Amino acid sequence: MSSLLRDAENRKIIHGIKIGRHVNPISHLFFANDSLLFVRASKEEVEGVLEILSTYEVASGQKLNMDKSEVSFSRNIEQERKNMLQMKLSFKAVERHEKYLGLPTYIGSSKKQVFHNIQDRVWKKLKGWKGNFLSQAGREVLIKSIAHAIPTYAMHCFSIPNSILNGIEKMCRQFFWGQKGEERKLCWVAWEKLYVSKKEGGLGFRNMKIFNEALLAKQAWCILSNEDSFVARVLKGKYFPHTTLMEAKIQANASYTWRSIMGAREVLAKGVRKAVGNGSTVHNWKDPWIPNLPNFRTLEAWFSSVEVNEICNIPIPMFDRKDSWVWHYTKDGNYSVRSAYNLLTVEQKNDTASNSTTVSKVDWSMVWDAELPPKVKFFSWRAMKNAVAARYSLAKRAMPIDTTCPMCGNDVESALHMLIKCEEAKRIWRNAWVFDGRKKDASETIHKAVGMVGDYESALENSTLSSNPQQFESQWKPPVEGVIKINSDAATFGSNQVGLGAVMRDRVGDVVASTCLCLKGNYEVDVVEALAMRHALAISLESGFNRVCLKTDCLKLHHHLKKKTAPATAFGLIVHDILKLALQCQEYSSFVKRGGNRVAHELAKISSSFTELRVWMEEVPLGISDFVIVDLNALID
Incomplete structure (x- = not known):
C-alpha cells in the first residue's frame, strides 16, 4: 500500500499534507494495524484513494473494515463538499479523532482536563486492590509495577501537568500507608524521603515529575542522535531547519508535544556530548566534546593544562568514523531513562542537602539483601526509621498518649526500647500483649517463628534454579593447526x-x-x-x-x-x-x-x-x- 500511495503521489494523483515549508508532504502514516491517509478534499483525490484501496484489497486478500474507518476534514471545507466526499468514501465522519493509541490527538488550553483520565485510571486500580489483605511489601510492588506504569506511556510524549502528577502521588501515598476513603492514617515517613533508593534508606518510589522529564528527554535524544529518522526530519523541517536541536528556539505556534520535548532539552544538555571521530563536525569552542570537564566544554579561549590533559585522553581512531552524539552517563553512550532519572535525583538531593542536618550511616543492604520474607524486611526498615507505633513516636506526632512502656513500665517506649532494651522484649516482642491484652508463653511464639523460618528456607531452596555458568579457559591452550x-x-x-x-x-x-x-x-x-x-x-x-x-x-x-x-x-x-x-x-x-x-x-x-x-x-x-x-x-x- 505504501508503494501504491507513493506512486500516486509522484504522479500527482494525490497530494499529502504539508506541515512546513521545509518538510516534504506526508501522504500516509502506518502504525501497527492502523493507517492514516492525508489527501486534499477533492473528488479526484478521494477517487484516487478508493482506487488504491481497491487494488490493495485484490492484491493482499485483505478487506477494509468500513465500520472502523473514519474521515475528518479541515475547518475551511464547506459542509456541502464534506457531505459529498463522505458519501463517496462511505466512512463515518468525525469532528476530530479524540485519541489515538490511548493518547490525545488534540490538546486545548485545559491540559488538566485532557490528562485527567490518567489519574482516574490509577484511582480505579488502587480502589480495586484489597489493601487490607496486603502487607506493605505487597503494596510497594503494586505501586511500582502498576500505579507508576499507567502514566508512563503518555509521559513519553507530553509534559503531564503537576496537578495530575501530584494527585497520582497522593493516591499512591494513601494506598501505601493503608488509608481508605476519607479516613486519615499516619504517614510515618515523608513521601519525598521514599524517592531515595533502598540502599540509601528510602524505597525507590518514583518522583513522577522527574521521571516525566527523563522520558521526554529520551525523545529529544532520538531526534538528536538519529537525524535521518522520519520523525527527526519532519520536526527539524518544521521547527529548526537552519540550526541544531540544542540551539533551536520554541516558536509561538509550536505544538504541545514539541513544547514538552523542548522543555526536557535541559535534561539532555546535562549529559550529552560529542564523541570525536574524524573531528569534522566538532566546533572546538562551542560544542561539548571534552569528557570529564564541566559541561564538557573548554572555559577559556585557549586550552588550560587540565583541558589539554583531558583532550590527550581521547583515543584517536585508526580508521575514519563520523563524529556522533553520546550520553556521558552510560557505558555504551546511549541515553537511558534510568541514568537521566538518577542524574536528576542526585542533583535534587544535592540542592536540598544543605537543609538536612542528619546523614544516614546505616548499611541498608543488610536489611534488603537478607534472605527473609519481604514483610519482615519491611518491618526492619520501619523500625530503623522510627516508623513503628511506639508510644514515644506517637506522642511526637501530637497524639495525647502516655509514653511509658506498657510491658515493663520502667521507661519511655521508643522504637529502640520496644524492640531491644525492654526486658520483656528481650524474651520476645508481642503485639498481642499491647493491643489485645493477651500474654502468651514466649516458647510458644519462638516455636512458631522457627517453623515459619524453616518453611521460608524450604521455599527458597525449591525456587532456586540450577544454573550452568559458561566455561572459559583458565589456562593457556594452543590454537588449531595453521592459526x-x-x-x-x-x-x-x-x-x-x-x-x-x-x-x-x-x-x-x-x-x-x-x-x-x-x-x-x-x-x-x-x-x-x-x-x-x-x-x-x-x-x-x-x-x-x-x-x-x-x-x-x-x-x-x-x-x-x-x-x-x-x-x-x-x-x-x-x-x-x-x-x-x-x-x-x-x-x-x-x-x-x-x-x-x-x-x-x-x-x-x-x-x-x-x-x-x-x-x-x-x-x-x-x-x-x-x-x-x-x-x-x-x-x-
Missing part, C-alpha cells in the same frame, strides 16, 4: 600512563612474536583493554599473520567483538578499529580468564621500562620466558 593465537592485556600505572602487551604463539606453543607499548593517558579500563587488542592485531598483520585467534580477559570487549557492535564511545571507537582490522584476516575471538593470559599481562606491566614501541620476533623479553614455560608445563600436566 596464531594472540593474547593481549593492559596495565595501568599511577603516573598517568598505561601499558599494552601482547604475545603471539603457534600450535606447539612457540612464541612467534611479542610486543609491548607504554602510552601517556588516563583511560578507563575497558578502553585500555581495547587499545591492547588493537595494538596486538595491528602488529600481527604487519608481521604477516592473517589466520589468528584473539584472546582477551576483558569480558565486555569479548562480547562486543563477538556481536560486532561498536558503540559511539571512546571504547566503541577502538572496537570499530579492531573490527576493521579483522576484515583483513581470518579471525575469531573468545574470552580467557586471567590465568590463561599471564604472559600478555606481564608484557603490559614491563612496558613502562621502555620509552618506545618494542616488538620481539620469535622471542619474549628477559624475565617473561618463565611465564611462557609455565604455560607449556601446564599443557604437559
Whole structure:
C-alpha cells in the first residue's frame, strides 16, 4: 500500500499534507494495524484513494473494515463538499479523532482536563486492590509495577501537568500507608524521603515529575542522535531547519508535544556530548566534546593544562568514523531513562542537602539483601526509621498518649526500647500483649517463628534454579593447526600512563612474536583493554599473520567483538578499529580468564621500562620466558 500511495503521489494523483515549508508532504502514516491517509478534499483525490484501496484489497486478500474507518476534514471545507466526499468514501465522519493509541490527538488550553483520565485510571486500580489483605511489601510492588506504569506511556510524549502528577502521588501515598476513603492514617515517613533508593534508606518510589522529564528527554535524544529518522526530519523541517536541536528556539505556534520535548532539552544538555571521530563536525569552542570537564566544554579561549590533559585522553581512531552524539552517563553512550532519572535525583538531593542536618550511616543492604520474607524486611526498615507505633513516636506526632512502656513500665517506649532494651522484649516482642491484652508463653511464639523460618528456607531452596555458568579457559591452550593465537592485556600505572602487551604463539606453543607499548593517558579500563587488542592485531598483520585467534580477559570487549557492535564511545571507537582490522584476516575471538593470559599481562606491566614501541620476533623479553614455560608445563600436566 505504501508503494501504491507513493506512486500516486509522484504522479500527482494525490497530494499529502504539508506541515512546513521545509518538510516534504506526508501522504500516509502506518502504525501497527492502523493507517492514516492525508489527501486534499477533492473528488479526484478521494477517487484516487478508493482506487488504491481497491487494488490493495485484490492484491493482499485483505478487506477494509468500513465500520472502523473514519474521515475528518479541515475547518475551511464547506459542509456541502464534506457531505459529498463522505458519501463517496462511505466512512463515518468525525469532528476530530479524540485519541489515538490511548493518547490525545488534540490538546486545548485545559491540559488538566485532557490528562485527567490518567489519574482516574490509577484511582480505579488502587480502589480495586484489597489493601487490607496486603502487607506493605505487597503494596510497594503494586505501586511500582502498576500505579507508576499507567502514566508512563503518555509521559513519553507530553509534559503531564503537576496537578495530575501530584494527585497520582497522593493516591499512591494513601494506598501505601493503608488509608481508605476519607479516613486519615499516619504517614510515618515523608513521601519525598521514599524517592531515595533502598540502599540509601528510602524505597525507590518514583518522583513522577522527574521521571516525566527523563522520558521526554529520551525523545529529544532520538531526534538528536538519529537525524535521518522520519520523525527527526519532519520536526527539524518544521521547527529548526537552519540550526541544531540544542540551539533551536520554541516558536509561538509550536505544538504541545514539541513544547514538552523542548522543555526536557535541559535534561539532555546535562549529559550529552560529542564523541570525536574524524573531528569534522566538532566546533572546538562551542560544542561539548571534552569528557570529564564541566559541561564538557573548554572555559577559556585557549586550552588550560587540565583541558589539554583531558583532550590527550581521547583515543584517536585508526580508521575514519563520523563524529556522533553520546550520553556521558552510560557505558555504551546511549541515553537511558534510568541514568537521566538518577542524574536528576542526585542533583535534587544535592540542592536540598544543605537543609538536612542528619546523614544516614546505616548499611541498608543488610536489611534488603537478607534472605527473609519481604514483610519482615519491611518491618526492619520501619523500625530503623522510627516508623513503628511506639508510644514515644506517637506522642511526637501530637497524639495525647502516655509514653511509658506498657510491658515493663520502667521507661519511655521508643522504637529502640520496644524492640531491644525492654526486658520483656528481650524474651520476645508481642503485639498481642499491647493491643489485645493477651500474654502468651514466649516458647510458644519462638516455636512458631522457627517453623515459619524453616518453611521460608524450604521455599527458597525449591525456587532456586540450577544454573550452568559458561566455561572459559583458565589456562593457556594452543590454537588449531595453521592459526596464531594472540593474547593481549593492559596495565595501568599511577603516573598517568598505561601499558599494552601482547604475545603471539603457534600450535606447539612457540612464541612467534611479542610486543609491548607504554602510552601517556588516563583511560578507563575497558578502553585500555581495547587499545591492547588493537595494538596486538595491528602488529600481527604487519608481521604477516592473517589466520589468528584473539584472546582477551576483558569480558565486555569479548562480547562486543563477538556481536560486532561498536558503540559511539571512546571504547566503541577502538572496537570499530579492531573490527576493521579483522576484515583483513581470518579471525575469531573468545574470552580467557586471567590465568590463561599471564604472559600478555606481564608484557603490559614491563612496558613502562621502555620509552618506545618494542616488538620481539620469535622471542619474549628477559624475565617473561618463565611465564611462557609455565604455560607449556601446564599443557604437559
